């Protein structure tokens with residue numbers, strides 16, 4: 001569903017578990033050329049090079065650039081000289097788990113909140129600023145969010161950053177319509193990745209998700225369903241969609257509570 005032969009930049013590759021990895025593979029399978037960005041060479045050595053799910057051939061086939069999204073000159077360098085770029089995926093977030101996540105919401109660590117805001121939200125604007133001129137024929141930007149219509153335990157300041165990110169998606173959609181660049185986000189259900197494993201109580205959250213979700217939700221296998229929606233928002237089938245948050249979460253986020261016994265499939269285990 002992307003435009004075959006066009007180039008897409010997918011930012012936020014850490015290892016083979018990353019949503020960015022599945023998204024990149026999906027774009028490539030559909031005939032797109034993929035450039036991945038990794039936070040730094042140190043991160044590449046520590047995570048990507050030691051990722052056991054990748055063969056040497058798969059690792060060698062990745063077109064990688066380094067980019068710390070808080071450094072505008074590094075973001076500018078990624079897109080410098082590019083023309084005809086089809087789209088960009090922003091699959092980046094960070095919050096110090098010791099201060100911004102966990103059982104206690106209140107914290108004195110204002111610098112940590114500020115850094116989290118910069119990386120998880122403001123960086124989408126930095127990206128748009130430097131990437132849009134490379135989308136000379138119009139294009140699309142897709143970011144990644146998590147349900148902001150409910151408050152989840154432990155997710156604390158990351159929930160605040162995601163709400164701000166969604167507001168920024170709408171602001172950028174307004175700003176870049178004149179450039180024929182669309183800006184949207186996919187709101188994914190919980191999926192096991194390195195970032196997710198740093199969220200205290202993530203395992204409990206996945207159980208809540210499965211209890212609420214009208215469709216089955218698999219926290220490992222459903223990365224592909226998320227990647228499919230990202231590709232839809234990157235490509236021409238979504239040509240009049242901008243400023244939207246598309247939930248790919250099995251439907252859990254709109255439910256008014258856990259499913260009752262009579263709402264479950266007969267094959268599902270039920271409480272006595």
Ligand SMILES: NC(=O)c1ccc[n+]([C@@H]2O[C@H](COP(=O)([O-])OP(=O)(O)OC[C@H]3O[C@@H](n4cnc5c(N)ncnc54)[C@H](O)[C@@H]3O)[C@@H](O)[C@H]2O)c1
Nearest residue numbers: 012013014018019039068069091092093144190191193195
């Ligand atoms: N995994 C989930 O359950 C889930 C659900 C909904 C949304 N998301 C979102 O998906 C996105 C990707 O996360 P993921 O789950 O694939 O985890 P991940 O750990 O694989 O990816 C997070 C990425 O952010 C990058 N990053 C952090 N600080 C950076 C910086 N200063 N500069 C450049 N890159 C930086 C990391 O290097 C990493 O590549 C995030 O926005 C996350 O919030 C994840």
